[in-house]
Amino acid sequence: MAHYARNSLFEFEEVMELYIGLMSGTSADGINAVLVDFAKQVPDVIATHYKPYPDTLRTQVLELFTPGQNEIERLGKLDILLAQEFAEAVNVLLEKTAIKKNNIQAIGCHGQTIRHSPNTLPFFTLQIGDPNTIAALTGITTVADFRRRDIALGGQGAPLVPGFHQHLFSHLNIKGLVNIGGIANVTLLNDKNILGFDTGPGNGLSDAWTQKHFPQHNYDANGAWARKGSVVNNLLTQLLADSYFKKLPPKSTGREYFNLAWLEKKLGDTQISAADIQRTLIELTSITIVNALKNYLNAGEILICGGGVHNQLMLERIKEFAKPLEINCTDKYNYHPDWIEAMAFAWLARQTINRRTGNLPSVTGAQKSSILGGVYFTH
Secondary structure, eight states, rough: OOHHHHHHTOOTTTTTEEEEEEEEOOOSSEEEEEEEEEEOOOSSEEEEEEEEOOHHHHHHHHTTTTOOOTTHHHHHHHHHHHHHHHHHHHHHHHHTTTOOOOGEEEEEEEEEEEEEEEESSSSSEEEEEEEHHHHHHOOOOOOOOHHHHHHTSSSOOOOOOOHHHHHHHHHTTEEEEEESSSSEEEEEEOOOOOEEEEESSSSHHHHHHHHHOOOOSOOGGGHHHHHHOOOOOOHHHHHHTTTTHHHOSOOOOOTTTTTHHHHHHHTTTTOOHHHHHHHHHHHHHHHHOOOOOOOEESSSEEEEEEEGGOOOOHHHHHHHHHHHEEEEEEEGTTTTTTTTHHHHHHHHHHHHTOOOOOOOOHHHOOHHHOOSSSEEOOO
């Protein structure tokens, strides 16, 4: 494979190994695109781009999270529309550099998860954003559909990022990582089996509750609304009693489970102010993340990434509950927390292209490790 290196004028020599990672998570707010050089042991982020979903497209995505009418027609059209968004994100990303598309080894596209059901037979997971369209519109080989091979091998299909966390931080004395998107997940690093699993809701419930009461806002910026409320202990106890939090890993979940319907069923007819509920949801996410960590760790440094790091209240509560664990953001080690997951799918594409395994059975519960995804060549 051709490798290229960058100097200050974006001229290239034979030393770089370039991949693009595309990620849209359970928050379904947009696309993170990142260009990564894997030529050295420690990956180098060359460029990044964030492309928000248009409001109408995001609404269509959210509507497909739950069963509805005419699903096949809506899914088929959205599959193409999302692919067009992914491809545009790639093209804009490359425009920020002098790098030509034929210098990119491959795109790793997570796709947009619209259904994740690893616990009800037959097990399945579904991410859309047609890779044929992405490859055609970018002219770059595209790797996609990473999760279903793990499901076929009896695994949860998620999380897939722990292998990359190991690759990225193995040279440091890091004990674990927390990614807070719509759903939160943890990676526990040690010398033996790496563990990783979804802890439960990340930003997803608090975002949905915010949108219900303030339709013009997609999220509660910095937890400002939640700060106006108080934790309702009886409600918190009821939420924490959900069976998912007691389940042992391997385990994964999604917005199919932790959504407004789940919350409203828990609320029943209780009369609680909306701000108090929002504050309680922040506490729920913080406690369930820390409980997951403390089940396996009693000391060490934990790094946090994902959109949740921008919720200052959530970060404060996690740090408080986690003591004596030390909590820091990944930017302490010069990796911006917004781009870690997209980097992971660039790395997973590299694993696939080089015929290397991408999943960790100790994390997902799969029968064995496997090469993941399908490769969509341009010629």
